[in-house]
């Protein structure tokens with residue numbers, strides 16, 4: 001069975017070769033087709049893409065009423081498996097208390113105390129909230145367990161809703177290991193990693209991640225991060241890094257050197273960091289998380305400088321209880337356009353095509369691709385940033 005979707009005022013294909021007019025650089029980047037149609041199979045595969053005037057017949061039809069259709073957002077950086085409430089910490093930060101990573105221990109305690117079913121329900125609610133805002137693919141990290149059993153449990157629960165799971169045992173050094181950090185690194189790279197990969201390298205986790213941040217007493221320095229990433233790579237996992245969030249540091253260059261798929265935050269970069277990221281184009285994506293700068297009252301990363309230097313720039317939410325409890329990619333896009341110098345087209349591309357690439361995915365709308373689509377109650381993608389805060393985009397249920 002096939003379904004013909006019509007009434008698409010503007011279709012973003014993320015395929016520059018497919019666009020209908022390349023005069024506007026944003027439209028060229030996004031491969032925009034105006035007055036478009038799509039044929040999708042009922043099992044969720046795109047069969048045909050093009051102008052509505054050339055559309056073939058299908059078994060059924062649906063008119064979308066002049067709305068824009070975009071690839072579903074790919075949120076490539078989230079921490080959805082957690083319990084507890086840290087809203088008071090946010091409020092304190094807004095009146096001047098700086099963020100240093102110490103509050104993660106609060107979420108660790110609440111997560112350890114929660115039952116499997118409680119965590120499962122929390123994750124399901126967050127994923128539904130994301131879908132209601134246009135996100136169709138999500139990466140989820142562990143990292144609020146920080147014991148072998150609790151990290152495995154977090155990954156299992158995350159795996160029930162996505163194949164893009166990331167082992168983040170090296171989120172922070174848990175309190176009980178503060179006097180002996182080396183013992184915790186040994187636990188992460190030894191028994192925890194062995195358990196995560198016991199049933200095959202990527203059965204439970206696709207990637208390993210580390211919070212590399214010498215400016216936080218709770219996170220990991222460059223040498224510790226290298227040890228953790230090299231162990232993960234040897235075990236068959238791909239690499240992701242939290243780097244250069246709170247200040248300058250070794251995270252970005254380490255990620256580029258080791259061929260990580262993504263280095264995330266990239267808030268404090270020097271010239272050598274930008275050069276390393278530009279040289280790593282095609283391998284390592286710089287994933288910017290502007291919801292974090294918003295929620296920690298920090299300066300935003302310079303997306304314009306990164307793009308102009310030739311860096312692959314992605315956008316994601318970093319949805320987490322401490323530094324950004326927003327699951328909204330439209331919010332990240334609005335911040336990227338308003339505060340980081342990205343064009344609306346660059347921001348949409350970053351939150352779909354580039355974030356997808358950091359997960360090893362191809363997020364174009366083209367025949368043979370999964371029909372992971374979102375629809376906007378507006379005639380063009382420009383409205384995502386233009387109508388900031390208004391719930392106009394959602395995943396398209398076929």
Ligand SMILES: [Zn+2]
Nearest residue numbers: 077079242318
């Ligand atoms: Zn994060």
